[in-house]
Amino acid sequence: MRSSVSIPPKLYEGETRVVRPRDLADQYSQPAKEARRLAGLGVLRPLSHGYYVVAPPEHITDKHWRPSIETVGIALAVIDYGVRETALMGISAARILGAIPRALSTCVVAIPKQRPPLTTAFGHIEFVRRRVVTLDAQRVHTELVTGYTTTIEQTILDLTDRPELGGTTPQQISEAVLSLVPQADWTLVLGLAHEQRKHAAYIRARWLASQIMDIIPGEWRYARSVPSAGLVGPAGEANRLGVILSDH
Known part of the structure; x- marks a missing residue:
């Protein structure tokens, strides 16, 4: 069931469906306040401090919708470092490739710099510093982002x-x-x-x-x-x- 809530079009125009309040600064004078308002409507789902997931339009009224931690991990990495600098790897790539059938609570993602692990509303993200350009990777399409995952x-x-x-x-x-x-x-x-x-x-x-x-x-x-x-x-x-x- 689609929602009748008015949704800012820009939320669905970026590379990724993870947003930070500062990404709304060109549309709203108080972006943090607006992010909280949209979260109250179900348009945004709190992810971690300073990050929200943009719910697909068909899931705005579905309080039980939860994206996979792999999708969340790569979508968050993309908004901070860009598509070409990030990739799912290790167990997360194995999960995307169908080698791990059960859902996982932790995501492993390659990024270009050191970063401590991050606990989110949808699971735990571990970051590994790697030069993604040197990895054998392929495109992966998810409901939150089109990014990269390592090959088999x-x-x-x-x-x-x-x-x-x-x-x-x-x-x-x-x-x-x-x-x-x-x-x-x-x-x-x-x-x-x-x-x-x-x-x-x-x-x-x-x-x-x-x-x-x-x-x-x-x-x-x-x-x-x-x-x-x-x-x-x-x-x-x-x-x-x-x-x-x-x-x-």
């Missing part, structure tokens, strides 16, 4: 590089990687590992992949063994592929 190949490497990001368990990360394995171009995974110096991450990814793939094009053994980082894979293949299981 980049996501595999990021998950096995820093499996602790986002607060999920090693078992969940292992399962997410395994879900992405058959869809990946492993020549590209290997190339990205070389370019980004994610050697240990590649070895862990190759180890997890060995559960369902016997041969991977461009297979490469690192010069020294690497810790499993808590990931869960086949013990019998660990030694052959250069993974140390004793770090549990």
Whole structure:
């Protein structure tokens, strides 16, 4: 059901459906007050201090509408840093790619500078400083923004590089990687590992992949063994592929 509330058109004209009161300054003399008024009408939903989510017109009267934390995270990052400087990564990219079926309470997003985590009304956002231009990323369309998320190949490497990001368990990360394995171009995974110096991450990814793939094009053994980082894979293949299981 659509609302009869008068909605400022500019709210739906920007790159992202997350707004800050200062973004309304060219329309209203008291933008913070106007933001609170629109929030009272359901047009804006409080997100965190200084940020609001613009509700889609069809959800203005729906008090139960909640955007996913992945959508919120990338939409907020875009308004602060721009589309080309931000991307969903790690567990959030895995979620967007369908490798994690259940909803998550934490989002991981790459941005160009250091920033502390942010707790919002829709979940927790962890920021990782990265040069997004160097990542293998693809466009993603959400109800709040059109931005970027890392590709399958980049996501595999990021998950096995820093499996602790986002607060999920090693078992969940292992399962997410395994879900992405058959869809990946492993020549590209290997190339990205070389370019980004994610050697240990590649070895862990190759180890997890060995559960369902016997041969991977461009297979490469690192010069020294690497810790499993808590990931869960086949013990019998660990030694052959250069993974140390004793770090549990």
